[in-house]
Amino acid sequence: MCGIAGIVRADPGEAVEEQALLRMARSIRHRGPDGFGLLLDPGAGLVSTRLSIVDLAHGWQPLTGEAGSVLVYNGEVYNHPELREQLRGQGVEFRTRSDTEVVHALLEHEGLAGLDRLNGQFALAWWQPRRRRLTLVRDRFGVRPLSYATGADGSLVFGSEAKALFASGEVRAAVDPAGLDQVLTLWAPQAPRTAFAGVSQLEPGSVLVWERGRIVERRRWWTAGPGGEEPGEELEELLRDSVALRLRADVPVGAYLSGGLDSSLISALAQVEKEGELRTFSVAFDDPAYDERAEQELVARALGTSHHVVEAGAAEIADAFPDVVRHAETPLVRTAPVPLYLLAREVHAHDLKVVVTGEGADELFWGYDLFKEVAIRSGHRDDPERAMELLAELYPHLGASAARRGPGWARFLFEAGAVDDPLASHLTRVDATASARAFYRDDVAAGLSVDAALEPIRDGLPAGFAGWDPLERAAWLEVTTLLEPYLLAAQGDRVAMAHGVEGRYPFLDHRVYASSVALPAARKLTETRDKVALRDLADELLPESISARRKQPYRAPEVVPFFSDGSPGWVEEMLSPAALDEVGIWEPRRVEGLLRRCRSGRATGVREGMALIAVLSTQLWHEEFMAASGDQPTETAAPEVRIDRTADQSMSEVS
Amino acid sequence: MSAVADGGDDVRKEMRAFIEDNFLYLDPDADLADDQELLAAGIVDSLGFVEIVEEVEARYAVGVQDVEITEENFGSVDAIARYVERKRAEL
Numbered sequence: 001m002c003g004i005a006g007i008v009r010a011d012p013g014e015a016v017e018e019q020a021l022l023r024m025a026r027s028i029r030h031r032g033p034d035g036f037g038l039l040l041d042p043g044a045g046l047v048s049t050r051l052s053i054v055d056l057a058h059g060w061q062p063l064t065g066e067a068g069s070v071l072v073y074n075g076e077v078y079n080h081p082e083l084r085e086q087l088r089g090q091g092v093e094f095r096t097r098s099d100t101e102v103v104h105a106l107l108e109h110e111g112l113a114g115l116d117r118l119n120g121q122f123a124l125a126w127w128q129p130r131r132r133r134l135t136l137v138r139d140r141f142g143v144r145p146l147s148y149a150t151g152a153d154g155s156l157v158f159g160s161e162a163k164a165l166f167a168s169g170e171v172r173a174a175v176d177p178a179g180l181d182q183v184l185t186l187w188a189p190q191a192p193r194t195a196f197a198g199v200s201q202l203e204p205g206s207v208l209v210w211e212r213g214r215i216v217e218r219r220r221w222w223t224a225g226p227g228g229e230e231p232g233e234e235l236e237e238l239l240r241d242s243v244a245l246r247l248r249a250d251v252p253v254g255a256y257l258s259g260g261l262d263s264s265l266i267s268a269l270a271q272v273e274k275e276g277e278l279r280t281f282s283v284a285f286d287d288p289a290y291d292e293r294a295e296q297e298l299v300a301r302a303l304g305t306s307h308h309v310v311e312a313g314a315a316e317i318a319d320a321f322p323d324v325v326r327h328a329e330t331p332l333v334r335t336a337p338v339p340l341y342l343l344a345r346e347v348h349a350h351d352l353k354v355v356v357t358g359e360g361a362d363e364l365f366w367g368y369d370l371f372k373e374v375a376i377r378s379g380h381r382d383d384p385e386r387a388m389e390l391l392a393e394l395y396p397h398l399g400a401s402a403a404r405r406g407p408g409w410a411r412f413l414f415e416a417g418a419v420d421d422p423l424a425s426h427l428t429r430v431d432a433t434a435s436a437r438a439f440y441r442d443d444v445a446a447g448l449s450v451d452a453a454l455e456p457i458r459d460g461l462p463a464g465f466a467g468w469d470p471l472e473r474a475a476w477l478e479v480t481t482l483l484e485p486y487l488l489a490a491q492g493d494r495v496a497m498a499h500g501v502e503g504r505y506p507f508l509d510h511r512v513y514a515s516s517v518a519l520p521a522a523r524k525l526t527e528t529r530d531k532v533a534l535r536d537l538a539d540e541l542l543p544e545s546i547s548a549r550r551k552q553p554y555r556a557p558e559v560v561p562f563f564s565d566g567s568p569g570w571v572e573e574m575l576s577p578a579a580l581d582e583v584g585i586w587e588p589r590r591v592e593g594l595l596r597r598c599r600s601g602r603a604t605g606v607r608e609g610m611a612l613i614a615v616l617s618t619q620l621w622h623e624e625f626m627a628a629s630g631d632q633p634t635e636t637a638a639p640e641v642r643i644d645r646t647a648d649q650s651m652s653e654v655s
Numbered sequence: 656m657s658a659v660a661d662g663g664d665d666v667r668k669e670m671r672a673f674i675e676d677n678f679l680y681l682d683p684d685a686d687l688a689d690d691q692e693l694l695a696a697g698i699v700d701s702l703g704f705v706e707i708v709e710e711v712e713a714r715y716a717v718g719v720q721d722v723e724i725t726e727e728n729f730g731s732v733d734a735i736a737r738y739v740e741r742k743r744a745e746l
Contacts, residue, residue, distance in 0.1 A: 438681045593680020
């Protein structure tokens with residue numbers, strides 16, 4: 001697991017400055033604290049920062065191969081030993097034990113067709129100097145990030161994080177209001193958009209080919225949804241194998257334990273597969289509304305793991321928030337990434353670099369309440385009274401309100417939203433999130449709309465989507481609009497890699513995903529049970545109180561950390577009318593009303609919490625990226641690998 | 656209604672300020688009419704309605720019974736003023 005970055009120019013005669021590469025390396029050293037390497041070619045430069053996990057002694061990058069082709073690669077391909085054997089059978093010789101070399105060899109021998117054979121999470125840049133071709137690739141779900149920007153002269157600058165682009169000196173940070181507005185609609189910018197103008201992110205499961213100054217190809221090499229490769233094995237075998245593959249490393253592997261079904265199941269399977277004691281890590285909250293420590297300890301005891309708990313109190317959340325925004329590189333509407341940032345810090349402090357987690361299970365096996373709501377709405381259209389009873393069981397506060405307000409209101413609730421809209425399952429969330437747009441300045445709001453923010457989602461729906469089962473539609477939307485752009489990014493890669501910790505997600509093995517999609521609906525969700533197939537498996541491995549436990553949504557406090565005794569002084573400074581005017585996105589008079597409610601303790605609702613976090617994170621994000629001075633620190637350590645081929649004429653000869 | 660005018664004016668002023676501060680802050684220039692229906696106009700939702708009830712209980716030290724939580728008693732600034740005066744008269 002690493003960070004990668006680079007610059008390629010249309011004209012090989014136009015040099016890439018080594019200093020620019022050193023600044024880029026410096027900006028993403030948190031992703032690769034163990035060392036870095038760089039390569040200079042005529043009109044091109046690549047850097048890699050390394051977190052050593054496989055083949056610790058070797059495996060340094062950039063890695064050169066046949067015809068001068070070069071790979072910089074951020075990620076893990078878990079089936080690299082099997083692929084290595086297959087390639088050896090075809091006559092390929094290897095110099096290292098690293099997966100990087102296997103991926104490079106596969107690309108050189110099979111081209112992009114070989115991507116289908118990779119089981120892992122990765123973002124890579126493959127440079128073929130004689131064709132002046134750079135190929136960028138991102139794994140199926142986009143677990144690993146990859147940003148890029150193109151210049152007027154045809155140059156392309158890329159990096160694991162946008163901060164590498166800004167460090168290059170070739171890309172200037174500026175706000176993209178439409179990208180920001182997607183945060184205030186769907187919680188995160190939707191690829192290829194980012195919150196920065198002129199900076200794109202490669203879509204998950206995609207390749208981009210740049211050649212001699214032009215992007216000549218850009219396509220999906222994998223897409224989510226039904227109709228993919230049929231899994232050859234049963235779910236349980238696949239999941240066990242997926243966990244076993246994700247324990248492959250030359251360093252110890254730990255596990256995150258939330259106390260819920262998914263991470264408990266992964267920890268249990270890891271404990272079975274792993275030699276020696278498993279170390280588990282959990283977040284605990286001082287506010288009991290968010291805390292799951294009792295369940296976490298129960299699982300840890302049942303599995304016999306060595307368990308570590310991080311306390312995420314209000315002060316810790318407030319203190320870490322600016323760092324989280326810096327790493328996320330986008331405004332946020334939730335503080336939930338912060339405890340995971342604190343957790344990764346704890347993992348790092350225990351000298352662990354790799355953790356397996358339960359991410360993905362709720363999307364694949366329909367565990368979120370959102371799916372239950374869809375099932376109730378779509379399954380009981382002819383019986384609104386029964387539907388209302390079920391909705392009231394699902395959301396007790398709605399039940400209480402309905403009882404107080406009468407049946408007319410209940411019917412209104414049930415019928416709210418356009419059921420026939422392909423995005424129906426997600427419009428409630430969109431509506432709640434978009435309420436924070438009311439705090440925009442009028443001139444900012446004038447150019448934006450929820451419809452415009454959703455347009456790329458509507459345009460990108462798979463063929464025949466409207467005819468899919470409503471639950472399949474909801475699952476696809478959940479994977480593509482929330483899991484990929486937000487949960488795996490701001491709440492996943494970014495906060496873990498901030499501390500050089502690699503998260504591995506057994507549920508997001510593409511074979512497990514295909515198996516989940518192919519499962520009959522009744523193996524995922526019934527009227528009385530969710531994640532049915534997983535609960536059946538958990539029944540054999542975990543205490544019943546865990547295997548049968550209802551999901552507790554993972555959340556963190558939003559208002560209290562910033563508005564209680566001892567909250568940091570920068571909060572009021574960042575939200576002062578002068579600071580808001582300087583950034584020019586939020587209307588100070590409106591924000592002042594929100595702050596009044598925050599200070600008085602009245603802002604307890606979800607919408608106000610999201611609005612506060614949106615405003616505060618935007619202010620921090622703007623200060624970090626847009627208002628920062630142009631001086632970027634440079635890497636001062638010596639590179640582990642330094643390849644300079646600028647004098648090699650053959651690297652300039654375009655074939 | 657004139658019977659509540661004197662005492663009710665303070666309640667009106669205070670509750671109008673409370674509602675403007677807490678539910679109309681997105682539109683700082685808006686003027687809230689005392690007979691404006693708060694729910695129908697979308698000024699408060701059900702959670703806001705509960706906040707108003709709690710504010711009345713805390714500010715005027717009146718005990719609100721569940722059956723009294725209706726639009727008739729809390730649906731507008733006027734309604735709240737009438738309700739508070741009535742409750743005070745009961746003390």
